[in-house]
Amino acid sequence: MARRRATPAHLYSDRFTGVSLGSPPPRPGVGRRRLLLGGTGLVALTAVPGCSWLDREPETPSPQEHPDHDLLSGAYARESAVVAAVQATAQRHAGLAPSLSPVAARAQERVTALEEALGTGGAPSPAPEASPPTATAAVPARPAPALRALVTVSQTAQRDHAADCVRASDPGVARLLASVAAGDGQDAVILRTTRSGT
Amino acid sequence: MRTTDEDPAGFETDPTDALQNALAGEHAAVYSYGLVAGRLEARSPVQRQAAGAFALHRKRRDDLRAWLAQDKQDPVDPEPAYATGQVATASDARRLAQQVESGLVRSWLAVVGVTEGERRAYACAAVDESATALLAWGGKPTALPGID
Numbered sequence: 001m002a003r004r005r006a007t008p009a010h011l012y013s014d015r016f017t018g019v020s021l022g023s024p025p026p027r028p029g030v031g032r033r034r035l036l037l038g039g040t041g042l043v044a045l046t047a048v049p050g051c052s053w054l055d056r057e058p059e060t061p062s063p064q065e066h067p068d069h070d071l072l073s074g075a076y077a078r079e080s081a082v083v084a085a086v087q088a089t090a091q092r093h094a095g096l097a098p099s100l101s102p103v104a105a106r107a108q109e110r111v112t113a114l115e116e117a118l119g120t121g122g123a124p125s126p127a128p129e130a131s132p133p134t135a136t137a138a139v140p141a142r143p144a145p146a147l148r149a150l151v152t153v154s155q156t157a158q159r160d161h162a163a164d165c166v167r168a169s170d171p172g173v174a175r176l177l178a179s180v181a182a183g184d185g186q187d188a189v190i191l192r193t194t195r196s197g198t
Numbered sequence: 199m200r201t202t203d204e205d206p207a208g209f210e211t212d213p214t215d216a217l218q219n220a221l222a223g224e225h226a227a228v229y230s231y232g233l234v235a236g237r238l239e240a241r242s243p244v245q246r247q248a249a250g251a252f253a254l255h256r257k258r259r260d261d262l263r264a265w266l267a268q269d270k271q272d273p274v275d276p277e278p279a280y281a282t283g284q285v286a287t288a289s290d291a292r293r294l295a296q297q298v299e300s301g302l303v304r305s306w307l308a309v310v311g312v313t314e315g316e317r318r319a320y321a322c323a324a325v326d327e328s329a330t331a332l333l334a335w336g337g338k339p340t341a342l343p344g345i346d
Contacts, residue, residue: 109341171211175209
């Protein structure tokens with residue numbers, strides 16, 4: 001067999017741009033409803049290699065029937081808890097709020113993406129904006145330990161999302177969970193280097 | 199021009215192509231970090247960082263080659279050289295490294311979509327590792343690495 005060359009669209013030929021050469025521009029969300037196969041629904045989608053349930057038609061049978069529904073629900077709840085923990089910490093320690101605000105915003109974006117992936121089946125409670133009383137009570141009294149606690153929350157979320165990624169049956173769900181995990185991994189690093197001011 | 203198999207989200211869906219793309223990215227990473235480690239002041243923080251990254255990406259390259267061999271595929275060759283731009287300062291190194299890691303986050307995310315079990319776990323870890331490395335090289339965090 002002749003030595004294979006990778007496709008030009010994914011290599012650096014005359015311009016070094018990484019394998020993102022030829023990639024489409026950033027998209028606003030991951031739950032876009034694209035017409036893939038003329039109304040044949042969920043079964044046909046999973047029969048096409050690489051096709052993701054996340055790109056299903058709106059009329060596809062109930063999302064609750066999808067094998068990854070529980071996985072996505074769990075991820076949604078997990079990431080909602082991350083948002084709640086970050087917000088509770090910002091409320092408890094006003095000096096940390098400016099640093100934590102972008103962290104909360106990124107986690108909220110992940111929650112939204114997971115919610116979109118769940119689709120019309122809906123997401124389980126709690127709503128991410130509502131800070132449960134227990135989360136506020138659990139925030140350490142001093143800023144430095146409070147930040148360390150958030151690092152742990154993010155690292156745990158990263159690890160658990162990654163475990164769910166491996167269990168996913170749909171490729172799009174697997175990618176979403178891997179990306180969510182990586183996002184929490186980045187925020188764990190950000191939080192570790194955030195100054196507590198004490 | 200060869201068309202690639204991509205789902206509407208733009209990720210490579212052919213399993214072999216996804217692996218080959220990741221390998222192409224790792225070849226470029228090995229080249230780039232080797233260049234940085236060789237050009238910058240020995241034992242400076244950036245040079246050390248590049249040397250560590252060189253070793254890490256060489257391992258990923260070798261692991262991908264092994265997978266492709268297991269799949270009875272011929273691993274893609276590295277290019278003889280890559281247009282990395284100037285590599286003279288720590289700032290150059292950071293720019294290049296961010297480019298490399300950013301591309302790899304996306305490539306490995308595609309591998310996540312076309313693998314299962316151990317390979318997918320590996321790919322998921324690679325996504326996380328490159329997303330974190332991006333920060334270490336001065337990049338900014340994003341909500342959904344590889345997607346946004």
